Amino acid sequence: MSPENPLLVRAISLGGDKGRITEFYGEWAKDYDADMIETIGYVGHVVTAEALAPLVSDKAEILDAGCGTGLVALELKKRNATLQIDGLDLTQGMLDEAAETGAYRRLMTGDLMGRLDIPDDSYDGIVSAGVFTNGHVGPGGLDEVIRIARPGAPIVLTVRDTAWEADGFDSYISKLDADGRIRIRAITHSPYHGNEGIFCRLCVLEAA
Secondary structure, three states: OOOOOHHHHHHOOOOOOHHHHHHHHHHHHHHHHHHHHHHHOEOHHHHHHHHHHHHOOOOOEEEEEOOOOOHHHHHHHHHOOOOEEEEEEOOHHHHHHHHOOOOOOEEEEOOOOOOOOOOOOOEOEEEEEEEEOOOOOOHHHHHHHHHHEOOOOEEEEEEEHHHHOOOOHHHHHHHHHHOOOEEEEEEEEEEEEHHHOEEEEEEEEEEO
């Protein structure tokens, strides 16, 4: 296993600071796909798309929360070309790259740790890869995801292993389930950064 890529070391050290995150990803946007897929061996976009696609119907309205350059939407479209996918990201530079994919119905800026400009019960499914991790979005960001998901909608997300217990995702998700706000369908250990031996929890949840 090789040492962790310096870009990732920097990424997980951003401390959740909105300004630092926006600047970092704005600078990285153009090279993001090549760095993540070819150098780092990132597979978060693949495992989340594989998990979500069988759970939603044709023409389902999906939110890609923290869509980045559009990797997840492209994988979803490979599996079901009729899905209506909206993308949300903190960084305009990433959204500009996502627009080039042609995979999205709509793209918008937004912060999962704040109030999104999206009505309650808006989506048939929500996917989020590479967002709930160290230095980015904490477990509290799940509250907005749940709010905008329709009852029964699948919510599929990755949580990097190093954040799962350290940042309280394990206890937070368990409490959401115990409080009846979600149902846990499955939480599995999944590859994440294949070339660096880094894993994640792949969480398949259902909005109550």
